[in-house]
Amino acid sequence: MTDHAVTPDEARIDTDTDTAIASVRILSLAGTLPTEGDLWEDWLVRPAHIYPEIRDAHYAEGGEQGPDGFAVQTYFVEITTRSGLVGRGGPITAGIAQIIASDLRPLLVGADGIAGEKLWDVMHRTQVHGRQGQTMLAISAVDAALWDLRGKWMDQPVYRLLGGPTRPSIPAYASMLGFSVSDPDLVAARATAYRDAGYVAQKWFFANGPSSGYEGMRANVQLVRTLREAVGPDYDLMFDCWQSFDPTYTAELARRIAPYQPRWLEEPLMPDRIDGYARLRDRLDIPIAGGEHEYTRWGFQRFLDAGAVDVLQPDIYWCGGLSETLKIAAAASAHDVMVIPHGHSAAATLHFSLAQSPSSTPMQEDLIKWNAVHQLFLRNPVTPVRGLLTPNDEPGIGMELDLSRATAQAYVME
Numbered sequence: 029m030t031d032h033a034v035t036p037d038e039a040r041i042d043t044d045t046d047t048a049i050a051s052v053r054i055l056s057l058a059g060t061l062p063t064e065g066d067l068w069e070d071w072l073v074r075p076a077h078i079y080p081e082i083r084d085a086h087y088a089e090g091g092e093q094g095p096d097g098f099a100v101q102t103y104f105v106e107i108t109t110r111s112g113l114v115g116r117g118g119p120i121t122a123g124i125a126q127i128i129a130s131d132l133r134p135l136l137v138g139a140d141g142i143a144g145e146k147l148w149d150v151m152h153r154t155q156v157h158g159r160q161g162q163t164m165l166a167i168s169a170v171d172a173a174l175w176d177l178r179g180k181w182m183d184q185p186v187y188r189l190l191g192g193p194t195r196p197s198i199p200a201y202a203s204m205l206g207f208s209v210s211d212p213d214l215v216a217a218r219a220t221a222y223r224d225a226g227y228v229a230q231k232w233f234f235a236n237g238p239s240s241g242y243e244g245m246r247a248n249v250q251l252v253r254t255l256r257e258a259v260g261p262d263y264d265l266m267f268d269c270w271q272s273f274d275p276t277y278t279a280e281l282a283r284r285i286a287p288y289q290p291r292w293l294e295e296p297l298m299p300d301r302i303d304g305y306a307r308l309r310d311r312l313d314i315p316i317a318g319g320e321h322e323y324t325r326w327g328f329q330r331f332l333d334a335g336a337v338d339v340l341q342p343d344i345y346w347c348g349g350l351s352e353t354l355k356i357a358a359a360a361s362a363h364d365v366m367v368i369p370h371g372h373s374a375a376a377t378l379h380f381s382l383a384q385s386p387s388s389t390p391m392q393e394d395l396i397k398w399n400a401v402h403q404l405f406l407r408n409p410v411t412p413v414r415g416l417l418t419p420n421d422e423p424g425i426g427m428e429l430d431l432s433r434a435t436a437q438a439y440v441m442e
Contacts, residue, residue, distance in 0.1 A: 046111035047181060049141045052133040052170075054125045055104045057405050057429075058436040060097040067091075067098040067397055069208040072233035073240075073272040075298060083239060090401045100404055103440075104429070107173045109141050115177025116427035117169040119402055120345075127166035129441035131155060136170070142181060144174045148351050152324075160323040164348060171349025172376050172425065179424035186425050190354070190383035193419075198381045200394040200412040201229035201264070203371055207397075209235050209251050216258035226415025228391055229264035229291065230255070237272040245277075249284045256288040264291040271298045271321065275308055282312045292317040292339055299327075305336035317341055320370040324348045325355045332363045343370035350376055361388055371395040374403065374410035375426045378417050392417055405429050 061067070068088045077083035091100040103125040104118035120128075135150055151167045158164055179186040187193055202222040208214050209232065222230055232255060236244025255265050267290055269278065278296040292315040297304045299322045309316045317339035322328055324347060331337050340360050344353050357367045357380075367384070369377050371393030381392045394412055403409035407428040408420050420426060431437060 045140060046109060047113075047140055047142045048110045049107055049136050049139050050110045051106075051108045052128065052136050053106045053108070053439050054129055054441045055106055056101070056125075056436075056438050056440045057104070057119075057431075057434045058099070058101045059404055059434045060094070060099050061091070061400055061404050062097040063093075066093050067401075068093070068206045070206065070210060070235055072205060072268065072270050073235055073237040074270060075272050077237055077272060078239045080239070090398070098401065100401055102405070104405075104427075105169050105173050107136065107141060107170070107177055109177065109181075113141075113177055113180050115141065115173040115175070115180065115424065116429070117171075117173030117176065117345075118427070119405070120165070120169050123162055124166045124169060125441060127158075127163055128170060131158075131163070132166060132170055141174060141177050144171065144178060144351060147171075147174060148349065152348075160327070164323045165346050168343075168345045168347065168349040168352075171351050172345065172373070173427075175350050175376075175379075176424040176427050183423050185379065185419055185421050185423060186350075187379040187382035187419060190379065192379075192383035194382060194385060197416040197418040198378065198389075199228040199391040200415055200417050201231060201266070201391050202227040203231045203393045203395040203398075205233050205268075205395060205397060207232075209233065210247075212250065212254045215251065215254050219255050219258040223259050223263060226412070227394070228415055229266065230259070231266040231268055231294070231393070233268045233270065234272075237269075238274055238277040245281060245284070248281060252285040252288045252290065261289075266290060266292050266294060266317070268294040269296040271295045273297060275304045278308055279311060282308075282314050286313055290314050294318065294341070295320060302330050302334050302336050305331070306334045309336055309338070315339065317368075320346075322347065324352055325359060328356045329359060332359060332365060335363075337365065339366045339368055341368060341370045343372045344376045344380060345372045346370070350380060353380055357384060357388065361385075366390070368393065371399070372402070374399050374417070375406070378410050378419060379425055381417075382419060405431070405433050 071087050091098050102119035105128050107115045155163045175186050234248045236247050273296045294317040315338035318337045319340045342353050342356050344350050360367045381389050407430040
């Protein structure tokens, strides 16, 4: 027995190999994304919109709109081995970066950077109050960086380490967050343009929830009607409720939009309302998607056990990383439930998608505006061509940076 508590430094796995982690650093980058007008034109309904003062306030994320474009301040985690290999994850926020610097770095430095499964387990078991939320986002970013490192160590793109490719490219669907939903003519023109650009489907975001009353309900139905009339009958349309509805409102909206044949309704309820999800899935003819804001295999298992969704949508940078998404997908496959991840990281998600069966992951989300922000500093951003996402086959995940796009850079939180 020891006569003192074991510290994280004492518990870590020390190794003298070239793959030992020498440093975990946080790189801060600032730059401006050129935009024509405001990047965010309309915003989506949110759970807190039941309060008028929040519903009526201006809201945007990811930076600050200026006259010359959208100003971005973001962070990347860089994990460097003794041999000089660098694995990179991000972009992440300052709050997530701080958790990595303060709580996770002591668990990583000196450990074998290729032993990702053990490192994930150490982080998860050590951060006992971080099984969800910001700490799990931090673990997710570290896990992505470790996969990037592993690919570079093997001199292979990560999808090959996962058993892919299952196909040479992945069809993309256009995720239209931030585009105007209040101008029917503009909605129709954009829907037609993105369809003609080759996207296999589109997802639009409702701006109104239960607190907007019947007027908001009619506006939501008008959005669906406008889109169906614009793109025609043989084209998939999905609609995101962003956790902001209740079962009664969802059922009524579903009844009204059923003639327009949505492919799915996404996140109608907050993620812990699993019984509500299950009741809706039993009641509605429209498939239900969800899980974007759920964490780890244990959280997703609840959805599977309850038969609550038709499509699971883990976010690789939120749910526990690529390692955990693979476990979630394996569990989902035993239930014949599709896994189409949330599109927060186009690069990491592409490697996941390329290693999955087309029957379980038939397409990948392309968050049009968010991907422009998140990939501002990437040397080779993942962008669809004629609606297809194709890897560039560089080793790792594809997180090399183009620092010429940064107006300021510094290593912080040392």
